[in-house]
Amino acid sequence: MRMSGSKIVIECLKKEEVRVIFGVPGGAIMPLYDALYSEPSIRHILTRHEQGAAHAADGYARATGRVGVCMATSGPGATNLVTGLANAYLDSVPLVAFTGQVPTNLIGTDAFQEVYISGITSSVTKNNYVVRRIEDLAKIIKEAFYIAKTGRPGPVLVDLPKDIQVAETNFEYPKKLSMATYNPTHSGHIKQIKMAAQSIEKAKRPVILGGGGVIISNASSELKNLAFKTHTPVTTTLMGLGSFPETHPLSLGMLGMHGTPCANYAISVADLIIALGVRFDDRVTGKLSEFASQAEVIHIDIDPAEIGKNIRVDIPIVGDVKRVLRKLNEIVEQRENVEWLETIEDWKRKYPLTYDNNEELKPQFIIEKVYEITQGKAVIVTDVGQHQMWAAQYYQYNEPRTFISSGGLGTMGYGFPAAIGAKIGCPEKKVICISGDGSFQMNLQELATAIGNNLNIIVIIMNNSYLGMVRQWQELFFDKRYAETTLKGNPDFVRLVEAYGGTAFRINKKQELYPVLEKALSLNKFVLIDCLVPEEENVFPMVSPGSSISEMIGVD
Amino acid sequence: MRHTIAVLVKDYPGVLAKVASLFTRRGFNIESLAVGHTEETGISRMTIVVEGDERVLEQITKQLNKLIDVIKVRDIQPQNSVERELALIKVNCNSLPVRSEVIQTVDIFRAKIIDVNNQIMTIETTGTEDKVNALIELLRPFGLKEVVRTGKIALSRGSKYISTLKNQAE
Numbered sequence: 001m002r003m004s005g006s007k008i009v010i011e012c013l014k015k016e017e018v019r020v021i022f023g024v025p026g027g028a029i030m031p032l033y034d035a036l037y038s039e040p041s042i043r044h045i046l047t048r049h050e051q052g053a054a055h056a057a058d059g060y061a062r063a064t065g066r067v068g069v070c071m072a073t074s075g076p077g078a079t080n081l082v083t084g085l086a087n088a089y090l091d092s093v094p095l096v097a098f099t100g101q102v103p104t105n106l107i108g109t110d111a112f113q114e115v116y117i118s119g120i121t122s123s124v125t126k127n128n129y130v131v132r133r134i135e136d137l138a139k140i141i142k143e144a145f146y147i148a149k150t151g152r153p154g155p156v157l158v159d160l161p162k163d164i165q166v167a168e169t170n171f172e173y174p175k176k177l178s179m180a181t182y183n184p185t186h187s188g189h190i191k192q193i194k195m196a197a198q199s200i201e202k203a204k205r206p207v208i209l210g211g212g213g214v215i216i217s218n219a220s221s222e223l224k225n226l227a228f229k230t231h232t233p234v235t236t237t238l239m240g241l242g243s244f245p246e247t248h249p250l251s252l253g254m255l256g257m258h259g260t261p262c263a264n265y266a267i268s269v270a271d272l273i274i275a276l277g278v279r280f281d282d283r284v285t286g287k288l289s290e291f292a293s294q295a296e297v298i299h300i301d302i303d304p305a306e307i308g309k310n311i312r313v314d315i316p317i318v319g320d321v322k323r324v325l326r327k328l329n330e331i332v333e334q335r336e337n338v339e340w341l342e343t344i345e346d347w348k349r350k351y352p353l354t355y356d357n358n359e360e361l362k363p364q365f366i367i368e369k370v371y372e373i374t375q376g377k378a379v380i381v382t383d384v385g386q387h388q389m390w391a392a393q394y395y396q397y398n399e400p401r402t403f404i405s406s407g408g409l410g411t412m413g414y415g416f417p418a419a420i421g422a423k424i425g426c427p428e429k430k431v432i433c434i435s436g437d438g439s440f441q442m443n444l445q446e447l448a449t450a451i452g453n454n455l456n457i458i459v460i461i462m463n464n465s466y467l468g469m470v471r472q473w474q475e476l477f478f479d480k481r482y483a484e485t486t487l488k489g490n491p492d493f494v495r496l497v498e499a500y501g502g503t504a505f506r507i508n509k510k511q512e513l514y515p516v517l518e519k520a521l522s523l524n525k526f527v528l529i530d531c532l533v534p535e536e537e538n539v540f541p542m543v544s545p546g547s548s549i550s551e552m553i554g555v556d
Numbered sequence: 557m558r559h560t561i562a563v564l565v566k567d568y569p570g571v572l573a574k575v576a577s578l579f580t581r582r583g584f585n586i587e588s589l590a591v592g593h594t595e596e597t598g599i600s601r602m603t604i605v606v607e608g609d610e611r612v613l614e615q616i617t618k619q620l621n622k623l624i625d626v627i628k629v630r631d632i633q634p635q636n637s638v639e640r641e642l643a644l645i646k647v648n649c650n651s652l653p654v655r656s657e658v659i660q661t662v663d664i665f666r667a668k669i670i671d672v673n674n675q676i677m678t679i680e681t682t683g684t685e686d687k688v689n690a691l692i693e694l695l696r697p698f699g700l701k702e703v704v705r706t707g708k709i710a711l712s713r714g715s716k717y718i719s720t721l722k723n724q725a726e
Binding site (some may be wrong): 179182309 | 562566570573577578607618619621622624625626627
């Protein structure tokens with residue numbers, strides 16, 4: 001059937017079962033918006049900034065496991081997406097971004113709102129395309145979705161010159177793709193898997209290290225089966241939170257810079273690490289030469305480039321975590337680890353996560369209460385900073401896709417729009433955004449999006465009037481010289497929310513917390529809770545950058 | 557250690573930029589880069605010389621393979637390959653003794669004089685990088701005016717070849 005480029009995009013989106021798009025219109029993408037206007041099956045969420053659209057699509061993708069879609073115009077619209085794309089790239093989130101572009105005959109002339117977004121985003125996308133011929137459009141979109149969601153997922157950008165959006169051609173959605181140059185390895189090498197099984201059977205102090213890859217490949221139950229069958233304790237990275245139930249005795253909690261002492265000690269003395277879908281980020285490993293220095297390392301990952309990138313690997317297995325684990329679970333022998341688990345229990349007893357729970361309204365206390373009142377069933381979306389680490393430490397994540405956070409890029413301003421995306425993807429779930437006064441102000445314009453769409457999200461701001469994590473580093477490593485971390489001129493968040501037509505509360509006392517949370521949950525609408533917390537509270541334990549993860553500040 | 561890698565890529569606009577920017581971003585230094593068409597329409601071959609140990613080479617190979625437009629990446633072992641570079645050299649020859657000395661040098665190197673007037677001689681040479689370097693150094697005292705080099709290209713010796721088809725046996 002003959003149709004315009006814009007209509008073709010819409011038809012392709014329908015074929016890809018896209019239900020929602022986050023975006024902001026503008027000159028160069030108007031034909032596409034016009035086609036969207038008469039399409040009832042695709043919902044469009046108008047954010048107030050393109051960065052919000054990219055993060056919302058990202059939050060949607062992480063909460064649902066589907067491909068997130070965002071859309072922006074050329075020039076500034078496109079550049080505003082860049083942080084969101086980089087964020088999705090570093091955390092391997094499947095995203096397809098459409099950008100308008102000036103007409104092909106104006107490309108390269110510095111036309112109004114022209115930037116070379118393909119060049120700008122080439123290092124933060126898995127692939128990107130400039131559609132130069134209308135005949136290629138449908139195939140490119142099919143490829144974009146396929147690349148975004150398969151292998152190691154990631155963002156893909158499709159740049160649509162305005163004349164391509166209006167040009168016409170016969171539409172036919174390709175049924176099959178033949179992509180000779182893109183062919184991810186899914187099933188691991190059986191010989192390697194057998195070697196891994198043997199190593200697991202003879203290890204004395206094995207530890208499973210679960211990362212974001214476990215969640216991406218929906219391999220939580222396979223991970224549990226492996227841990228239960230072989231009685232192997234499990235620690236997770238920040239991205240892996242929720243992949244293994246933290247309330248289970250085999251759980252060590254999170255490892256790394258702000259990890260639990262138990263997890264960091266276990267990794268440091270382990271004789272076998274079974275690493276699943278991780279990339280050994282410096283926030284996880286600390287000093288590389290001392291990380292897991294006594295351990296044989298099994299590394300299972302779908303991206304061959306991650307294997308051996310940062311640490312030496314003894315048994316590399318390239319493949320999809322879920323498929324490899326299924327095979328591994330079939331062949332590995334059941335075993336006990338009585339002594340090793342006793343040592344771990346000992347560490348857990350001696351070095352629990354603690355804070356000075358005095359009369360003040362402590363951020364850690366807030367997180368504990370949020371966990372209590374939601375019974376761990378909420379989707380927690382965080383921003384970046386101290387509150388993020390407290391949310392990681394003091395809430396117990398038992399299910400995958402219940403902790404959504406910017407890990408690799410550490411994007412302040414991610415949390416609130418991502419919570420919007422998560423809520424739209426999972427309307428039946430309680431979505432709680434944990435933010436800070438610094439982070440929240442980096443995308444607070446999305447209050448209009450959240451309130452305008454009647455999204456019952458609860459935003460909890462840990463308000464310490466500081467860029468808290470940077471202040472903590474200044475306290476510890478820069479002689480308390482608080483250069484530009486004091487947030488003078490913070491708004492009155494309650495009145496701000498009210499100005500947008502929403503509901504908000506402010507609390508500064510411990511005993512106010514529970515009733516306010518109860519009320520917020522019962523209202524079933526957007527609620528922001530501004531929590532005035534002690535200004536100079538620190539996140540502990542902490543491994544100083546460059547130190548071994550077994551040397552933690554704040555552990556006696 | 558220096559490595560010569562052959563990268564087969566789809567001949568699309570922007571592919572060279574993607575490959576080059578990957579090297580910059582990951583902190584790998586390109587020493588030379590030569591690009592041209594292959595026996596297959598739509599496929600280009602880049603010959604890239606990089607400095608780095610085995611680990612660096614492994615990362616480069618893996619990261620290049622992740623680019624969707626990259627078809628194949630191969631490390632070309634110097635002991636099992638032939639490699640050539642072409643250079644055009646403009647050298648001063650404004651007196652008779654100089655001219656005859658330049659001509660002798662060119663002969664020794666089996667290079668070619670491709671343009672000449674009473675001031676300047678233009679010389680073409682092909683060979684290994686070392687040969688090209690040696691010729692340039694010998695010509696330098698006469699007064700080098702301009703040098704242009706293609707960068708190295710390389711093929712493995714014998715019946716082995718890199719197919720432009722993905723995953724085809726070699």
